[in-house]
Amino acid sequence: MLYVVLFFLIFSLYLYVVLGGADYGAGIVELFSSEENQKITKKTIYRVMGPVWEANHIWIIIMIVILWIAFPAYYNILVVNLHIPLTIVLLGVTLRGVAFVFRHYDAVIDNSQKLYDAMFKISSLITPIFLGMVFGGLISGEIKLTEDVSSLSFYEVFVQPWFNVFSILVGLFFAALCAFLSSVLLIGESEEGKENIYIRKATIATVVVFVTGLITFMYGYGNNFVFVEDFIKDTYAIVAMLISGLLLIPLWLTIKKGRRVLSRFFAGLQVFLILLAALISHFPNIIITETHRVNLMENIAPDSVINVLGISLIIGGAVILPGLFHLLKSFKMIKILDRNSNPSV
């Protein structure tokens, strides 16, 4: 059962990174668009994300609930040492969610739209950066575990783990990854003749992902980060990264040919490989602190808890996944019908 739970944990992490990431990315793409393109993007985002964006964000709740039920010791480090960036992520999620709904459900369209748009775009950028900083913080080796907090300064325990060059670089890398996923998604969803906007965005995002990723690695390597050293020594991780890079070729070919489903599949696979590479090289020591590594598989909840959780997840998954699939599929067809019957929308 432990492996069922672990599967669902990584599965929801992956889906959150891909679906939630594409969702954040949409705001980032809108932020870095010209005024005219912003309007087009806003409409497209509403059409594409409207029915599904809430569901996209539930994966993080599933993830956090699995963490606290099955891996309480691990969860404890996360919420104590990374309290500040997590709080900022939460505020970002809140503001972003309400801004999305306000700008589409406000009965009166007036100047307040500008405020909603600004709120949506800015929180779409800041939230994934801080989320990435949390990921970075976990592997940065800057976390200090101590029973006696007062023996260290506030800065050392609660700020340094996430507010350091490496974590910030991971944050930027993650935000770029979101923008990349979203642009690939939007290419297939754009109005007739507007594909080029998103093809351009996807190109820029790819470059930014590559550059931030490379800088993160070079910085980590130059400063002897445990995570980066593990990564480089691990053949599987390197192979996964290489394949992920090589997948850019079929990705661009499918985009050029207008094969939108296939191009999304490749982009999703690339992100999966990146995540796999990051996990495989140091699993199960998911947290790297200043002095040691925290093994995810130690200090887990008792078997009775894991068993019940595993069964709940299987049942929940059996109910939710078909429903979700049906939702995504139904609206895909509806959107195509919409577009054909009313090309101006």
Add this chain to the structure above:
Amino acid sequence: MENLDAARLQMAFTLIFHIVFACIGMVMPFFMVVSHYKWLKTKDQLYLTLTKAWQKGVAIFFVTGAVSGTALSFELGLLWPEFMKHAGPIIGMPFSLEGAAFFVEAIALGFYLYGWNKLPEKFHWFTGVIIGLSGVASGILVVAANGWMNSPSGFDYIDGQFLNIDPVQAMLNPAWFTQALHMTLAAFTATGFAVAGIHAYQVYKGRRVALHTKAFKIAITFGAIAAILQPISGDISAKDIAERQPVKLAAMEAHYNTEKGAPLYIGGIVNPETQEVKYKVAIPGMLSFLAFGDFDAEVKGLNDFPEDERPNVPIVHYAFQTMVGIGGLLMLAGLLYFVSLKKKKWFTKNKYWLFFVLLAPLGFIALEAGWIVTEVGRQPWIIHKIMRTKDAVTPMPGIVFSFYTYIVVYLTLSVAVTWLMIRQIKVLNANK
């Protein structure tokens, strides 16, 4: 401000905020599907207009409830890491099921909001029903987790360790049913009266009377039925608390000394120093009767409990009085509504509408007061008799800053959502 106080205030503040939005998001779908059903049956255009107006309300409240709920799921750990470290695995089951129910709700909402004229009519309507049912299921599951904090079960507590954990037994703890029943009825009462009050105001002002009267009737029917049933559930809860958490019951009633045939205090001002309750109305023997079904039963007083195991008496007492007082009033108002269905001419009287306008906020005030009774009444424990709240708080200093940030953000959001609702209603009234 002490870190513990700041953490408690932040938790209280975010919960107070979330509860309102979660309740509306959970109950309004039922109004929406009733109106939708009437539209499908009668093809009266007004019902379609109303359904679509309520649907926007549901979407806005669902999201506000969902994001504040996401924030809370993190805050449990961010503010109370020691609690979550031990309690997380034990009470994880209702939370994981709640996640599933919430997921179903979000999927159904996606179908419903975007499915007009696209999905088969009956299936589309049915997705609306699913929104409501999964919302109520979520509410019940979260309350079950809270019930566990009041009546911890499903483990053995030996030498400070939680052993032999049984998550199913923890979820089905002795308090889950009474609390869930009371809260579900409260949610329907509060939302029913609040929504009815808003529409009553529109009728009072003479705006689109036919439409708003229809809206009022749907909302108040739910609210009235729930309000009439609530005292029964309250009685079950009182008897349950008398047995499981006698100190909470004593605080609710500001009952200091153990006695047989204990009187029920109505109102009054508590002086915790002198342990006196002034200006109260006392009904002899009534507290004993309500708690144990026997006018002569012995009710334990606060002085029977160690001083460091008692909650703040005035807060719990005043909150309890507020809840019960409003609950009684709303029950009478519910009966009055059913009488008015027989006396049709009341609907033409302005006073009738004004009465329901004034009641609009009361249900939510009672609901929040009820949660204050439950939560403050459990103090100083975070897990009744097992873990103290002060031992659960985060070691990170400076929580007061995050508390202020939350206040600013959530108050702004409350103002914004209210403003949006006013705009919705204005547009609804303008589109004749």
